Amino acid sequence: MKKNYLFLIFTILGGTVFAQENGCDNQRYINEIFTDVTTTTVKFGENYTFGGDFQELYMDVYEPVGDTRTDRPVVIMAFGGAYIQGDRSQVKSFCERFARKGYVSVGIDYRIYAINIANLPDSLGMMDIITKSIADMKASVRALRKSADEGNPFGIDPDFIFAGGLSAGAITAMHSAQLGPDDDANLPDYVTEAIDNNGGWEGDTDDPMNSAMNYSSEIQGVVSYLGALHRRAWIDDNDVPFISIHGDADDVVPYGHDAVTLFGLNLGTLEGSYVLHQQADEVGITNQFISVPGGGHGDNFPQIYWDSMAVESGRFLETLVCGTGGTGVNINQPEDVSNYITIAPNPANEQTIIRFNNLNKMYDLSLYNAFGQQITFYNNQNENDFTLNRNDLPAGVYFVQIEFEDEMLAPVNRRIIFR
Secondary structure, three states, X not given: OOOOOOOOOOOEEOOOXXXXXXXXXXXXXXXXXXXXXXXXXXXXXXXXXXXXXXXXEEEEEEEEOOOOOOOEEEEEEEOXXXXXXXXXXXXXXXXXXXXXXXXXXXXXXXXXXXXXXXHOOOHHHHHHHHHHHHHHHHHHHHHHHHHHHOOOOOOEEEEEEEEEEEOHHXXXXXXXXXXXXXXXXXXXXXXXXHHHOOOOOOOOOEOOOOXXXXXXXXXXXXXXXXXXXXXXXXXXXXXXXXXXXEEOOOOOOOOOEEEEEEOOEEEEEEEEHHHHHHHHHHHOOOEEEEEEOOOOOOOOOOHHHHHHHHHHHHHHHHHXXXXXXXXXXEOOXXXXXXXXXXXXXOOEOOEEEEEOOOOOOOEEEEEEXXXXXXXXXXXXXXXXXXXXXXXXXXXXXXXXXXEEOOOXXXXXXXXXXXX
């Protein structure tokens, strides 16, 4: 799905202060700044399942208690379960975490296959099931945009609606965001048939008593936990940014390109996060990938990787909402020099080089773990090539913070992986 990105334009207040649109302040959307979350359940659609059963579709809307903003970005989350089980309560903890960061987060229903051993779907049937889930997610996006136009009860910015999910939910989100009419030339006939049989590109899931079909279903970015696409070629240079986490030993949703099986039946092929991020790099799409060595389908994941994804997904979406470097507070905003700084190798085994590319400025450098605990601190440095040694640190994800003596240079934060 294609979108021209809307980055924030700051208006001057009092001649010296910029309005903080969307509440961007380099804390909100990155850190958990709220304590409590409230939840509202609303119906957004209805339709028939693969097995012919009628299903009403609901979403739980999570908001931070005490927040008064009415221009907050939205993160929609979809549950996992191989399209045969699961419900929206499965993503409750993900939604609460996003809401505590200041997002409005939404856990949605989508249609799954009520398992029947005597009538398991084949690969064509599974494509139909996935297409139904895409239609359902798009209906939820439209319903949220309609709510913003009709009183905005959830205080959202309809220009920033992101989607994500776990496993099958991530597959749904990736297809909802990355697959669109301009991919027609790359579509096999059976995919076109599944789309045509389910209401076309927009689907036919809207609540007939409260249809939002006239509103856009476009998604501005994806948060993918163990997700995939049917074809990597569906990502091109006009598609949306995405961040993923995936174990390289996943035997359910492929890390690369592989067939998917259920009860010994071939349900078709999927291309997982590893090759999708390669494709994104090739076509120039903003992306971030957290690969878990030895990780399975969410199991055998050291906690540090889950924590890293929670931290990095907030940072990733905040950059899309607030623009590169977040918002400024005044006309003397420090200069963003992050593009001058490179880190390689990354991932690294024993050491990595942080290169400042002739900035020639004094700096302090701190290393933090995924829990925000400072591990190492180096002050009053001026090396153009700073060697960061792993020493006895365990494998995992870490964060470097660089603060310059020159206060007109903004601090730089980067992620480093030791494996």
